[in-house]
Amino acid sequence: GFDLADYFMGAWExxxxxxxxxxxxxxxxxxxFYGQDSWRLTPKLTVNYGLRYEYWSPWLVPRNTTASFNxxxxxxxxxxxxxxDYLSSQYCYGSCxxxxxxxxxxxxxxxxxxxxxxxxxxxxxxxxxxxxxxFGQYDDDNINMVLFTQTQDGVAPFFxxxxxxxxxSQAVPTGFMNGSxxxxxPGSIPQPTDNPPDAFRFVARYLPTPTVYQxxxxxxxxxxxxxxxxxxxxxxxxxxxxxxxxxxxxxxPQGALxxxxxxERRPYP
Numbered sequence: 001g002f003d004l005a006d007y008f009m010g011a012w013e014x015x016x017x018x019x020x021x022x023x024x025x026x027x028x029x030x031x032x033f034y035g036q037d038s039w040r041l042t043p044k045l046t047v048n049y050g051l052r053y054e055y056w057s058p059w060l061v062p063r064n065t066t067a068s069f070n071x072x073x074x075x076x077x078x079x080x081x082x083x084x085d086y087l088s089s090q091y092c093y094g095s096c097x098x099x100x101x102x103x104x105x106x107x108x109x110x111x112x113x114x115x116x117x118x119x120x121x122x123x124x125x126x127x128x129x130x131x132x133x134x135f136g137q138y139d140d141d142n143i144n145m146v147l148f149t150q151t152q153d154g155v156a157p158f159f160x161x162x163x164x165x166x167x168x169s170q171a172v173p174t175g176f177m178n179g180s181x182x183x184x185x186p187g188s189i190p191q192p193t194d195n196p197p198d199a200f201r202f203v204a205r206y207l208p209t210p211t212v213y214q215x216x217x218x219x220x221x222x223x224x225x226x227x228x229x230x231x232x233x234x235x236x237x238x239x240x241x242x243x244x245x246x247x248x249x250x251x252x253p254q255g256a257l258x259x260x261x262x263x264e265r266r267p268y269p
Contacts, residue, residue, distance in 0.1 A: 050118040079103050104205070213237045
């Protein structure tokens with residue numbers, strides 16, 4: 001059946017089993033510095049300014065059970081030269097095993113130029129009226145999410161996820177997606193099914209720092225001895241938020257690909 005259609009019919013159910021032989025135990029380093037000052041330029045004008053710097057290191061997984069994706073070859077790229085070393089006491093269960101050169105132990109790199117300026121002014125227009133405006137940049141590189149940890153080491157042989165989509169309570173065909181990673185031969189690495197090929201999650205090799213730009217302006221007016229009126233405007237713009245992206249999404253069946261099959265229209269068939 002078509003699972004999306006079944007979902008909209010209210011006859012969809014998902015069940016999954018997750019199994020990890022190396023529980024996630026990531027850790028990271030944080031540095032933060034800031035300086036700020038306030039300068040009264042004139043009796044009516046005050047300026048506030050500051051600069052902050054933050055650095056959150058990538059999450060380090062002691063047993064090096066991480067993987068990324070090689071866009072040139074279309075293959076999984078492991079931090080460990082032999083991914084099965086994470087089960088070997090000889091190699092400290094992965095923590096002292098040989099690492100692939102040129103592959104980050106954490107499977108990714110993040111931004112390290114997170115300078116965050118702040119600026120504000122306060123101007124007394126009249127005895128009863130004040131104008132204020134401010135701008136600030138705020139960065140958030142503290143990635144600590146359940147979904148992120150399951151993605152950083154979310155490939156075989158470190159992490160297996162078997163999913164079953166099934167249809168209930170409706171007279172429609174049933175659809176199953178299971179057996180994603182069949183049992184491997186002893187001493188070998190589980191591989192996804194070949195027909196159809198199974199998908200997996202990975203962290204991009206470079207993660208820019210999620211950043212929020214915020215600015216504001218306000219006018220405050222005193223009305224007599226007991227009342228005041230204030231009008232504010234606040235704006236913000238956010239970039240580099242984390243999201244899942246399907247890097248193997250097929251192109252539309254048009255032009256030169258009009259007669260191509262679904263798999264033939266994928267970047268990695």
